[in-house]
Amino acid sequence: MSLASLPMYDLPELAEATAALWDGLARHLRRTGIADVPAARLAAPLLPDHWLEPDLLLSQTCGYPLRHVLKDRVQLVATPCYAASGCEGAGYCSLVVVPADSPAADLADLRGRRVAFNAPDSQSGFNVLRAAVAPLAEGGRFFAEAVATGSHAASLELVAGGGADVAALDCVSFALFQRGGRPATESVRILCRTGAAPALPFITAASTSDADLFRLRQALRAAIADPALATAREALLLRDVMLLPDSAYDVILDQERAAIAAGYPRLD
Numbered sequence: 001m002s003l004a005s006l007p008m009y010d011l012p013e014l015a016e017a018t019a020a021l022w023d024g025l026a027r028h029l030r031r032t033g034i035a036d037v038p039a040a041r042l043a044a045p046l047l048p049d050h051w052l053e054p055d056l057l058l059s060q061t062c063g064y065p066l067r068h069v070l071k072d073r074v075q076l077v078a079t080p081c082y083a084a085s086g087c088e089g090a091g092y093c094s095l096v097v098v099p100a101d102s103p104a105a106d107l108a109d110l111r112g113r114r115v116a117f118n119a120p121d122s123q124s125g126f127n128v129l130r131a132a133v134a135p136l137a138e139g140g141r142f143f144a145e146a147v148a149t150g151s152h153a154a155s156l157e158l159v160a161g162g163g164a165d166v167a168a169l170d171c172v173s174f175a176l177f178q179r180g181g182r183p184a185t186e187s188v189r190i191l192c193r194t195g196a197a198p199a200l201p202f203i204t205a206a207s208t209s210d211a212d213l214f215r216l217r218q219a220l221r222a223a224i225a226d227p228a229l230a231t232a233r234e235a236l237l238l239r240d241v242m243l244l245p246d247s248a249y250d251v252i253l254d255q256e257r258a259a260i261a262a263g264y265p266r267l268d
Contacts, residue, residue, distance in 0.1 A: 001036065001038060001055065002036045002037065002038055002055045002056070002057035003038060003042060003050060003053050003055050003056050003057060003059075004022070004026075004037075004038050004041045004042065004056075004057045004058045004059065005041050005042040005045045005050060005058075005059045005060070006018055006021065006022055006041055006059070006060055007042075007045050007047060007059065007060060008060045008061070008062070008200045009060075009172065009173065009176060009236060011153075011176060011177075011180065013180040013181075014176065014180070014235060014236060016235075017231070017232040017235035017236050018232075018236065020229065020231070020232035021223070021229060021232045021233070021236060021238070022040075022041045024223050024226055024228060024229040024232065025058070025219060025220070025223045026038070026039075028218075028219035028220075028222040028223050028226070029057075029058075029215070029216070029219040031219070031222070032215035032216075032218045032219050032222075033215055034057070034212055034215050034216070034219075036057070037057065038057065045059070047061075048061070048065055048069055048070065048121075051065070051070055051074060051203065052070070052073055052074070053205065054205055054206075054207050055205065056074070056203070056204060056205040056208075057204060057205070057208070057216075058077065058202060058203075058204055058216060059202070059203055059204075060080075060200050060201065060202050060203070061074075061200065061201060061203050062121070062122060062123050062124070062200055063123045063197055063198060063199075063200065063201060063249045063252050064121050064122060064123040064126075064127050064252055065121055066201055066203070066246075066249055066252075067249050067250070067252050067253055068121065069121070070203070072206070073206055074203040074204065074205060074206055075203060075204050075205070075206055075208055075213060076201050076202075076203060076244070076245075076246050076249075077201070077202040077203055077204050077213065077216050077217060077220065078201070078202050078216075078217055078220050078241040078242065078243055078244075079198050079199055079201050079202070079241065079242050079243075079244045079248070080199050080200065080201075080202065080238055080240070080241050080242075081199065081238075081239050081240035081241065081242060082172045082175075082199060082237045082238060082239065083237045083238075083239045084171050084172045084174075084175035084176075084237050085171060085175060086171030086172075086174075086175075086193055087171060087172065087199065088196070089242065090198050090199055090242040090244060090248075091196040091197065091198055091199065092124075092170065092171055092172060092196065092197065092198075092199040092200075093124075093128070093171055093193045093194050093195065093196045093197075094124045094125070094128050094129065094168040094169060094170055094171060094193070094194040095168070095169050095171050095174050095190045095192075095193060095194075096129065096132070096166060096167075096168050096190070096191045096192045096193070096194065097156070097159055097166070097167055097168075097169055097174070097188040097189065097190055097191065098110070098159065098165060098166050098188065098189060098191050099159060099160065099162055099165070099187065099188060099189075100186075100187050100188055100189050102165065102166075102189070102191075104165075104166070104191060106191070106192065107132060107133060107136060107191070107192065108136055110142075110143070110165060110166050111136065111142055111143075112143070112144045113143055113144060113165035113166060114143065114144060114145045114146075114147065114163075114164045114165050114166075115129070115143045115145070115146050115147070115164060115165065115166050115167065115267060115268070116146075116147050116149050116154075116155040116158045116159060116163070116164035116166070116167040117129065117146060117147070117148060117149065117155060117167060117168070117267055118148070118149055118150060118151050118152050118154070118155055119148060119150065120148070120267075123197055123252055124152070124168060124169070124170035124171075124173075125152060125155060125167070125168050125169065125170070126168075126267055127252060127255055127256055127259075128168060128194040128195055128197065128255055129168035129194060129267060130255075130256075130259045130264060130266075130267045131194070131195060131255035131256070131258055131259045132168075132192075132194050132195065133259075133264065133267070134258060134259040134262040134263075134264040135262060137262065137263065137264040139263075140263045140264055140265070140266075141268060142264070142268070143166075143267065143268045144268075145268065146266070146267045146268040147163075147164060149167075152167075152169050152170055152173045152174075152177075153173075153177065153182075155167035155169060156169060156174075156177060156182070156184045156185070156188065157184050159184075159188050160183075160184035160185075160187035160188050161184075161187075166191070168194060170200075171193070172199070172200075172237060175237060176236075176237065179235075179237075195251075195255060196251075197249070197251050197252050197255070198244055198248050198249055198251070201244075201249070202216075202220065202241070204216055217241075217243065220241045221241065224238070224239075224240055224241055
C-alpha cells in the first residue's frame with residue numbers, strides 16, 4: 001500500500017481544508033491511472049522517516065532536508081505557489097518577528113538576545129535566519145541563547161509571550177496563523193523579511209516510475225484547476241504549482257555555505 005501525507009501546513013484549524021484537498025488530489029490521482037492511491041493520508045507522520053519509505057506516493061517536505069537527508073533519496077514532483085505576503089511565484093521567505101513592544105529596529109539590535117527556532121533542519125526557521133545574521137556575528141556568536149521549540153507555532157507563542165526575543169517564521173505559516181485568528185499573531189510585529197527560496201516541495205519516492213511521476217504532476221495541476229477544490233485551496237492559500245529543477249533549491253545550500261564561511265555555523 002502506498003503512503004501519502006500533506007504534513008507541512010496541516011494545522012488544526014485547517015483540518016477540513018487539508019482533508020478536502022487530499023480527497024480531491026486522490027480523486028485526480030486515480031483518474032490519471034495511478035493504481036495504488038491510499039484511501040487516507042497519514043494524519044501524523046513521523047518526519048523525516050516516512051519521507052524515505054519506498055512506497056511514498058506523495059508528500060510535502062522542507063527545502064532544507066530536500067538538499068540534505070533526502071538528496072537523491074526522493075524525487076521532486078512540483079513546487080507550490082502560495083498567496084501569502086512574502087511569496088512571489090514559487091518562492092517564499094521568512095518573517096523575522098519580535099514582541100510587539102520590542103525596541104529593536106533591525107537585526108543588529110537583537111545582538112545578545114534570545115532566539116527561538118523550530119528545528120535545525122528547517123530552512124525557514126533556522127537556515128535562512130542564520131544566513132541573515134551571519135554578517136553581524138562576532139567570534140561566531142550573535143545571540144546569547146537559541147531555543148529549539150519544535151514548530152513555528154511554538155516559536156510564535158514563545159516570542160508573543162516574551163520567552164524569546166525573536167524568531168523567523170515561514171511567511172505562509174504566519175499568514176495561516178493570522179487567518180486562523182491565533183491571538184499570538186497580535187502580540188508580535190514583523191521586523192524584517194529574509195532572503196527567498198523555493199517553497200516547500202511536493203515529493204515522491206525515488207523508486208516512483210517516470211510514468212507515475214508524470215501522473216502525479218498531472219493530478220496536481222488538475223487539483224489546482226478543479227472548481228470543487230477552490231474553497232480548500234483558498235483556505236490553504238494554495239494558488240498554483242510549478243515544475244522546478246532540483247537545482248532551484250541550491251540557494252538553500254548557498255545560504256548555508258555563506259553562513260559557515262562567515263564563521264557562523266550555529267544559530268547563537
